[in-house]
Amino acid sequence: MEENLNLFTSTQEIIKEALVKLGFNDEMYELLKEPLRVLMVRIPVRMDDGTVKVFQGYRSQHNDSVGPTKGGVRFHPEVNEDEVKALSMWMTLKCGIVGLPYGGGKGGIVCDPRTMSMSEIERLSRGYVRAISQIVGPTKDIPAPDVYTNSQIMAWMMDEYSRLRENDSPGFITGKPLVLGGSEGREKATAQGVTICIEEAAKKRGINLKDARVVIQGFGNAGSFLAKFLHDYGAKVIGISDAYGALHDPDGLDIDYLLDRRDSFGTVTTLFENTITNKELLELDCDILVPAAISNQITAENAHNIKASIIVEAANGPTTMEATKILSDNGVLLVPDVLASAGGVTVSYFEWVQNNQGYYWSEEEVNEKLRKKLVESFNNVYNTAETRRINMRLAAYMVGLRNAAEASKFRGWV
Ligand SMILES: NC(=O)C1=CN([C@@H]2O[C@H](COP(=O)(O)OP(=O)(O)OC[C@H]3O[C@@H](n4cnc5c(N)ncnc54)[C@H](O)[C@@H]3O)[C@@H](O)[C@H]2O)C=CC1
Ligand SMILES: O=C(O)CCC(=O)C(=O)O
Structure with missing residues (x-):
């Protein structure tokens, strides 16, 4: 039999296995096997040579029962819908493992920023925010950097969102430059x-x-x-x-x-x-x-x-x-x-908390909080794997799905 290289369907298989081990029923699997929302957008960008190129982008929101969804934005030629869906499901797991009050989200644009000028990348980043603005926001879905995106791109995206909303919205996105409300230690x-x-x-x-x-x-x-x-x-x-x-x-x-x-x-x-x-x-x-x-x-x-x-x-x-x-x-x-x-999203969470409270922590404080969360999470997953005699991936899925599953149940979704 040929190996399954599809990130989305292979993730569904292991989600099913983990939910069965956790004692949840088929209805829970029906809920968690797909993102709640996937938005596909087309973004026209005026290139430096005067022509217009239309880029395809996505934002996937897996599950928002625990809190707003959270996850990076990838700029890469191989971005596709199944990949973005799987990436958003993994964000639910990461947030569950570390115990963050978020569900999983992820975005991507099919493009190769290595072949684009800075101003083309800026126009694309701003166009993406305009295209997804209805479903994102500091209490809805909070983007961040991923492959081939960085703090400069986060800054453009934050600026575009703030303009659209007509107020300064640093908590809309994380991984920002320090001077725009980024966190020490996020990079x-x-x-x-x-x-x-x-x-x-x-x-x-x-x-x-x-x-x-x-x-x-x-x-x-x-x-x-x-x-x-x-x-x-x-x-x-x-x-x-x-x-x-x-x-x-x-x-x-x-x-x-x-x-x-x-x-x-x-x-x-x-x-x-x-x-x-x-x-x-x-x-x-x-x-x-x-x-x-x-x-x-x-x-x-x-x-x-x-x-x-x-x-x-x-x-x-x-x-x-x-x-x-x-x-x-x-x-x-x-x-x-x-x-x-999960260290990235953990400090992204710290950045969002600092943005919401308007009071900023030192790098030592951030690193200490990060270490505490990750050591605990590592041992939680490791011990689950040992006790259950399973590998750490399945153990991580069991630990990571629990919050989203329980929150969905309390909300009466399942
Ligand atoms: N940046 C972040 O905060 C987080 C990143 N990640 C993951 O870490 C991985 C790397 O992300 P970043 O370092 O942020 O991206 P980046 O854009 O800073 O660096 C990507 C690196 O991967 C290399 N690369 C790209 N295509 C490749 C290929 N086909 N074969 C071998 N190498 C290739 C690039 O040359 C570059 O060195 C990704 O899977 C990303 O999703 C996970 C959690 C958080
Ligand atoms: O920092 C974040 O919010 C998300 C990071 C991310 O995209 C990831 O962990 O894959």
């Missing part, structure tokens, strides 16, 4: 959260992080800060990659140099000649592997060749369900995306 939050999960996983496996050899796929927001944290900690980062290739040095890469040379899209390998492929990178001999780029990277095809004993998923959906099973059977400790990458 590094995803990598901080992944680092905390790596520390906890290493403890469980008796691995000393200072001796560990680490491979990271992706050198953008999540991957590059993570490389820096682990490098500074004393771990040996022996491989990194971007969309164009990968770098490998068994003695450890010069992370500070690479950080200095990478561009705003997380590209750095194009400056080097002796590169390897992303596929080769994933199969390198190492202790800890962190996919921090895109989905469907570890599949049934290459799962048997993975040498790492710990995989911590910074990216959303990097490992297929079939590969998850192969890796668990092989004794690999796999810390799933919905837990490992």
